[in-house]
Amino acid sequence: MTALWKTWGARCALAFGIAAAALPGAQAQLLVGQTVGITGSAAITVKESMLGASLYLDHVNATGGVQGQKIELLALDDRFDPQLTLENARTLIEDKGVLALFMTRGTPHTQGIIPLLDKHGVPLVGPSTGAMVLHQPVPRNVFNIRAPYQREVEKAIAHLALLGVQHIGVVHVDDTFGEDGLAGAQKGFQANQLKALFVEKFDRAKPDFSAIAPRVRSREPQAVIFIGTGAAVVSGIQALRAAGVGGQILTLSNNASGGFVKALGEQARGVVVTQVFPSERSLNYPVIKEAQGLAKARGLKELTPAMVEGFVNAKVLVEGLRRAGPRPDRVRLHAALEGLSKFDVGGLELSYSSTDHTGLDFADLSIISTDGRFQR
Template sequence: MKRRQFLAHTSALAVGASSVALISHASAQNKDDAVVVGCTAALSGPLGSLGMGMKAGVDAAFSQINAQGGVNGRTVRFDVLDDAYVPARSVENVRKLLGDSNVVALMGCLGTPNNAAITPVVEEAGITHLAPLTGAASLRRSDFRHLFHVRASYTDEIQRLVGSLVSMGIKDLAVVHLDNPYGREVLEDAVKAMTQVGIKAVATVALATDGANMESVLAAIKQAKPSAVLLGTAGAATTALVAGLRKQSTMLPIAGVSASLTQDGIRQLGGLVQGVGLTTVFPDPWQAKHKLVRDYQAAMTAMGARTFDSGSLEGYVNARIMVEALTRAGKGAGREKVRQGVASIRNLDLGGFSVDYSPAAGRVGSKYVGLGILGADGRLKV
């Protein structure tokens, strides 16, 4: 992401100025013979669209695999329980899933506070949790034997983002972060990254997860007069925040981590997203030059999707890795065999995106971080 591109896109804008189960049945084959992968995620609430996007990608991948005969001759199914981004509900959901002997692993449980709440339960139960939807460094401890991350960490994303902004000469940064464990961890990463390059934030402002204090947040940013705003936010609150910042000044550069804006939020904002910079931790879902993306697009199209986005691509990628692990675990394998299957993956190339769970990788499959700028059409220009 170059300064000229980032600021040009922004300038162009100025001119135009109780747990509810949602079960995925990807195949009509005998349900009792299915290999079941469980998940707790927000399918409603402030991060509902993020959870639904992830689920759509997983469903597409499993449907594609099942059409080819499944895994070791068995259908694979994704069972998701809605927690509405409430950690206590996440714990309830995981306990329910653990009580089902057909659930051989967890995948894609969403949210930093939610994963912090469920991880002790996961570790005690000894069940694999592949690809938690969080980049929190606090959840990447070596003693968490059953957590296998796919995406790069928020620390990696923030360092890349801050470094890029500073290299453009943009140094008076304000940070808006969610007022929860996720947001506070991103803020901590941002402060450290800025300290490393010799700058200090002109303002750090906490935004309620439901956006209830939006007016005071916008006022604080306006008073600080930053050169750019860095987003440590996620979900519906980000959508309203970006709209409010654009109302104050269409010229103010805005940039955030990959979790900041959902595809739903991008659609709601319309042309207001033009010029917003975002980190990326997966390939561009529209770049069909990668075999992985072509496979993803074919799977989504087969499910009736008319558009592609990073959230469903992440779900698709995670599901493909899970299928590889299940295949390695063998027919009829239990939870420990699935953990061994994931741990045995070395430099798995999915067609433009690779993951590696060798001991040196520390159970983090990818370190890839890219940068892009959203165009008026809502697509990232990288």
């Protein structure tokens, strides 16, 4: 078991702990912070994305680190609570002095720490959110890697329209993430000369679908786009099915994890999940082949989309640290990241500039098969 994975388990046991990811006996010298919902409604996907990141970070440390320096990942559990995200970020930046933050999760969570990032000039690499507000206007210290949610939703609606599906409803969480996804849906409807059959929203902190599900059933949708996170989406899909909703259900890439499929149980089959990285089984992409090799060496049977996201994010972080020189600081790391141009992540090309921090523009669709896999 690797150091990062062991610390993940330790944090779960402590509920709100701090731990490091250095190799045994090695003193970490490049300190990176993470605040993420290790517990809470996003935990099932967070677990897998962190494992994917650890595959690459542990590999780098085991082969000499970055210019002889080990990478230490200091993680705090924010329980998927935006207020705790802010408190944790402040601790990591002001008290622990991290070089960068890495792979936060949640739209309001990430939005809330931007003033703190800007105040201290701390880069955030690979937030696990595709909110457009993190792309335009360009936040100086946020370096996105995944494509925007709006692109995912537009692609999903275009696919449905191509199949002749016209009666499409939207159920979304009532926060900035949900609003962003809804904006993408409206663009998708407009581009395909359609209108939303209905729009329903639910509370992020206390999701309740007892009233929403019957209303959705009464509209007899051919498809429902479900915008939300983890446990809430699982509960919502189960409620819709229990109410007799029989149309196609689609959700976004933030739910692309094996844990999400397992939590859905019998209701998983046939759910469409948008994706922002290549298939975890596509050996045509060198990055997937590399991740599969490291996963096999770790004793893991297979990758999941969330693990791929963590792996790719870690590769970009490490490249930034490498280009920041032998004595990196926040300023040098920012300059190194912003100077990445046509960086080959492994079959995926990523570029940043002072006017573009979007990263990748990859979007695809998958469907959960009878064996619980994401089929492209």
